[in-house]
Amino acid sequence: MTIKDMVDILHARVLCGEERLDTPVYTACCSDLMSDVLAFVNEKTVLITGLANPHVLRTADMLDLKCLVYVRSKVPNDEIIEQADEQGLAVIATRETAFTACGLLYSAGLRGVPIEWPESEEAT
């Protein structure tokens, strides 16, 4: 799947990075909690979020993420979008909720980040 495919599936608007839409995406993570993102995500992952503050960009910078998907019509301000563009990110926004956006992308074949839990950390 490419970012362009996600734009079509989610009927999303491209906020920046029009020239990067051919970038392939391999896995996705959906969270508004940046520490969870920092724990589980790698650079080939798309971040689906509703958090529209500069820390999403800083998190994306630390992890070298390539694409952010904003859900439920949350859109960051122009300053954040400009900075995202400078960072080389593609940012897209959909009106769908996080649940529906994830469901649509999963149905189209996108999968979550594989996580290997040490035995001692298994949920009970």
Place this chain on the structure above:
Amino acid sequence: MSSVLIHADYPVEAEDYTRGGEASADIKRKLKQLGVSANVLRRVSVASYEVEMNLVIHSDGGVLTLEVSPEAVWLISADRGPGIPDVEMAMREGWSTASETARSQGFGAGMGLPNMKRNADDFDITSKVGEGTTIRMGFRLA
């Protein structure tokens, strides 16, 4: 004693969510310029951002220090308080004492300290209530 390639101190202010993360961005830039491998760069970046945001969220302010030798990258966070009453509890995933402000900024998942420990090759935390907390993290380069 091995030679130090880089030594940089970054003061971090309490509750400065606007600038929180700037030190980590600079640390990442410096290490990238040095040609540090992608794997180490990524682990240092995650740990650095977490520890920097911990200073913003939980401390009364402190200093984040970067030291690079040919053998390793070291991150040292030293704050002015208030100290952690129960370090063992603070190390548990999901345990969080973050404020509503921190949560509204996307933090307080209770993953900060475990994330740092997971990403560093060496991790040490000492804390005393009323004095402060020091975290040392080492990342081997060889």
